Amino acid sequence: MRIRPIARDDLDGLQALAQQTGVGFTSLPDNRDFLAGKIEAAASAFEERTPVDDRLYFFVLEDEASGELAGCCAVVGQVGHDAPFYNYRLGTLAHSSVQLDLHRTIDTLFLSSDHTGDAEVCSLYLRPEYRKDRNGTLLSKARWLFMAQFRDRFPDKVLAEMRGRFDENGISPFWQCLGSHFFPMDFNEADRLTGLGQKSFIGELMPKFPIYTTFLSEEARECIGQVHEHTRPALEMLKKEGLRWEGFIDIFDGGPTVEAYIDDVRAVRTSRLCQVEVVASAESDERPGWLASSTSMLDFRAGWVGRGPSAEDVIVLTEEESRRLGVGAGDSLRLLET
Amino acid sequence: MLVVRPVRPADLPALERLAGSATPRLTNLPAHRDRLEERITRSQRAFGREVDFPGDEHYTFVIEDRERDEVVGTATIRAQAGANEAYYTYRQETLIHASQQLNVRREVQTLSLSHEVSEATLLCALSLDERYKGTSAESLLRRARLMFIAQYPERFAEILAVAFPGFLDAEGESPFWNSVGNHFFARGYQDINHIAGVRSKSFIAEVMPQFPLYLPLLTPQARAAIGREHPAHETPMQEMLAEGFVRSRHVDIFDAGPVIKGERERLETFRRAAWHPVRVRPAASLPDAEPAMIANQKLGEFRCVVARYALSPTGQLMLSPEHAEVLGVEEGRAVLAAPLALPAVDDVYDEGEL
Numbered sequence: 001m002r003i004r005p006i007a008r009d010d011l012d013g014l015q016a017l018a019q020q021t022g023v024g025f026t027s028l029p030d031n032r033d034f035l036a037g038k039i040e041a042a043a044s045a046f047e048e049r050t051p052v053d054d055r056l057y058f059f060v061l062e063d064e065a066s067g068e069l070a071g072c073c074a075v076v077g078q079v080g081h082d083a084p085f086y087n088y089r090l091g092t093l094a095h096s097s098v099q100l101d102l103h104r105t106i107d108t109l110f111l112s113s114d115h116t117g118d119a120e121v122c123s124l125y126l127r128p129e130y131r132k133d134r135n136g137t138l139l140s141k142a143r144w145l146f147m148a149q150f151r152d153r154f155p156d157k158v159l160a161e162m163r164g165r166f167d168e169n170g171i172s173p174f175w176q177c178l179g180s181h182f183f184p185m186d187f188n189e190a191d192r193l194t195g196l197g198q199k200s201f202i203g204e205l206m207p208k209f210p211i212y213t214t215f216l217s218e219e220a221r222e223c224i225g226q227v228h229e230h231t232r233p234a235l236e237m238l239k240k241e242g243l244r245w246e247g248f249i250d251i252f253d254g255g256p257t258v259e260a261y262i263d264d265v266r267a268v269r270t271s272r273l274c275q276v277e278v279v280a281s282a283e284s285d286e287r288p289g290w291l292a293s294s295t296s297m298l299d300f301r302a303g304w305v306g307r308g309p310s311a312e313d314v315i316v317l318t319e320e321e322s323r324r325l326g327v328g329a330g331d332s333l334r335l336l337e338t
Numbered sequence: 339m340l341v342v343r344p345v346r347p348a349d350l351p352a353l354e355r356l357a358g359s360a361t362p363r364l365t366n367l368p369a370h371r372d373r374l375e376e377r378i379t380r381s382q383r384a385f386g387r388e389v390d391f392p393g394d395e396h397y398t399f400v401i402e403d404r405e406r407d408e409v410v411g412t413a414t415i416r417a418q419a420g421a422n423e424a425y426y427t428y429r430q431e432t433l434i435h436a437s438q439q440l441n442v443r444r445e446v447q448t449l450s451l452s453h454e455v456s457e458a459t460l461l462c463a464l465s466l467d468e469r470y471k472g473t474s475a476e477s478l479l480r481r482a483r484l485m486f487i488a489q490y491p492e493r494f495a496e497i498l499a500v501a502f503p504g505f506l507d508a509e510g511e512s513p514f515w516n517s518v519g520n521h522f523f524a525r526g527y528q529d530i531n532h533i534a535g536v537r538s539k540s541f542i543a544e545v546m547p548q549f550p551l552y553l554p555l556l557t558p559q560a561r562a563a564i565g566r567e568h569p570a571h572e573t574p575m576q577e578m579l580a581e582g583f584v585r586s587r588h589v590d591i592f593d594a595g596p597v598i599k600g601e602r603e604r605l606e607t608f609r610r611a612a613w614h615p616v617r618v619r620p621a622a623s624l625p626d627a628e629p630a631m632i633a634n635q636k637l638g639e640f641r642c643v644v645a646r647y648a649l650s651p652t653g654q655l656m657l658s659p660e661h662a663e664v665l666g667v668e669e670g671r672a673v674l675a676a677p678l679a680l681p682a683v684d685d686v687y688d689e690g691e692l
Contacts, residue, residue, distance in 0.1 A: 093547075095522050095523075095545050095547075096545070097541070097542075097544070097545045099537065099541060100523070100533065100541075100542065100545065102523060102545060104522065104523075104524065106521070106522060106547070108549070177555075178555075181446075181552070181554035181555070182435060182444065182446065182554075184440075184442050184444060185440070193440075198439060200437070200439055201437040201439050201440050204435060204436060204437040204438075204439075205435045205436075205437055205440075205442070205444065206435070207446070207552055208433075209448070209549050209550045209552070210549045211552070211555070212521070212547055212549070212551075214521040214522075215517075215521070215551070215552075215555040215556065216555065
């Protein structure tokens with residue numbers, strides 16, 4: 001299994017993936033024209049033809065034996081470039097008066113575009129039959145290796161938006177209590193339009209003034225900063241890399257936006273470049289513990305390797321591994337223990 | 339005979355009684371002896387002072403039943419609603435959220451804290467003995483203040499405002515307060531109303547949420563209470579609308595009671611008030627005529643009564659000796675008169691920026 005940039009002839013494969021993701025995965029709608037546009041955008045990003053602040057790096061996880069696409073993930077170079085990127089920032093306002101013997105703090109949601117210009121990791125999907133052999137970790141972390149390798153193409157900070165909490169009927173209590181008053185559509189429609197990148201309606205319909213959370217229902221307040229149960233493992237993985245919730249939430253479902261300075265992300269900090277040596281055969285760890293990625297943007301590859309580098313930063317690859325990663329003896333390879 | 343006059347120190351027990359019996363309890367008439375005493379002193383100062391433009395004067399009046407020798411009501415004019423401190427209201431606003439992309443247009447109602455009413459002259463703190471409700475005494479007490487303002491226009495603003503007590507449910511609870519203020523103060527409506535009366539309203543307002551409130555997020559009960567007067571004040575409200583006041587976009591910050599506003603020149607009492615020289619005639623010989631408010635022209639000794647609007651062919655106002663005595667006017671002196679009856683009027687809503 002390996003990660004590589006999406007290619008123009010991946011359209012059928014990507015559409016097959018899109019058909020599987022279903023409702024709730026809005027950045028990958030089953031819409032051939034839209035997907036073709038996405039592939040084109042990604043291709044010109046990897047070819048570095050689009051400006052650095054307007055790039056979508058879209059990757060696929062490929063079963064190189066069958067050529068089948070097992071999943072995908074993406075990095076947005078900078079959010080908020082063509083459409084505003086909105087969040088609510090959960091802030092605290094003190095209401096205090098000595099004469100009234102009053103001291104209360106009131107949680108307040110402030111509409112924010114503070115994250116404009118930050119990078120975003122997003123669009124991670126793995127087909128159910130491939131949810132094994134640490135493929136999920138590969139999809140998630142390959143992006144850090146890419147950012148570490150091409151650090152100068154990225155800004156200071158990175159964020160990830162996590163899906164919020166929904167009730168047993170698939171309804172977001174946060175949306176019911178807040179968004180539904182302002183958006184004449186249901187949650188899925190609003191989310192779908194956002195996924196299609198048609199975000200201007202958000203700015204036009206959103207409440208512009210801060211929202212005192214005390215006016216929201218208890219169920220809605222309990223959604224603030226909470227993730228969907230299916231998203232918890234992804235959140236844990238990001239937290240281990242050092243991403244943290246700083247009080248920003250999604251304006252629709254209240255899910256947390258986690259963030260970090262890219263230089264502080266564990267994978268970015270601890271990955272290192274090694275020299276490749278290719279041998280006919282080598283011992284492999286029972287459980288893959290080392291991620292490796294190539295240093296070319298156009299031909300970026302990432303995958304698990306069977307062993308770690310030596311103290312002299314030499315990484316021994318089998319021929320199969322070197323083919324999978326598209327590297328030969330003497331090439332550089334970025335390694336991350338994980 | 340009923341007469342409206344400036345409050346005196348001896349009226350303190352009556353004021354205490356009236357403050358305690360007001361329905362509902364009024365923020366600006368707290369049943370608090372020290373505050374009421376201050377109110378009297380402050381009023382005496384205002385009546386005694388030379389004033390060229392409205393400031394922090396409060397003029398408090400009482401209505402006296404001469405037969406019973408009893409003070410049965412009180413009302414106040416604040417020359418400027420927010421003279422020393424800001425006068426806070428919530429202003430109802432409509433924001434339009436429209437999206438071309440989705441071809442939708444939504445109106446969203448908000449309430450924003452406002453100081454806009456601060457400049458207006460405020461008619462407030464009216465409490466009348468239950469036995470006189472619905473009689474001409476009520477109209478006289480309410481509108482004698484307009485007769486006073488008509489005589490001393492330099493002391494008051496061009497725009498007059500009245501804040502009506504807001505809607506309370508059968509338990510005396512304010513649905514609006516419960517949905518808004520209570521979140522920030524964790525105190526009941528009656529409690530906060532009392533504190534506001536004894537201290538001041540603006541120091542509480544300073545702790546109110548400063549950002550606009552989105553109405554869709556309030557409870558339906560709270561929304562229904564916005565701009566709705568207390569059930570006991572529906573008739574007085576109609577009277578003031580007939581006077582020429584119009585509903586404004588402003589409501590009280592505690593109970594969302596309506597604030598009505600009127601330009602002096604558009605009010606019936608100002609438009610129809612006229613000066614007449616007095617001719618004193620025995621009560622029995624006075625012709626029948628519609629009732630009118632009659633006020634003298636003495637600042638500190640202001641008096642206003644209801645009498646027949648009986649004019650001689652030469653335009654003199656014919657008064658009984660009793661009315662002339664109460665007003666402190668002799669034959670030949672001028673009095674201001676305005677008809678008590680008001681034209682019937684539909685409930686008017688101010689769509690403008692009055």
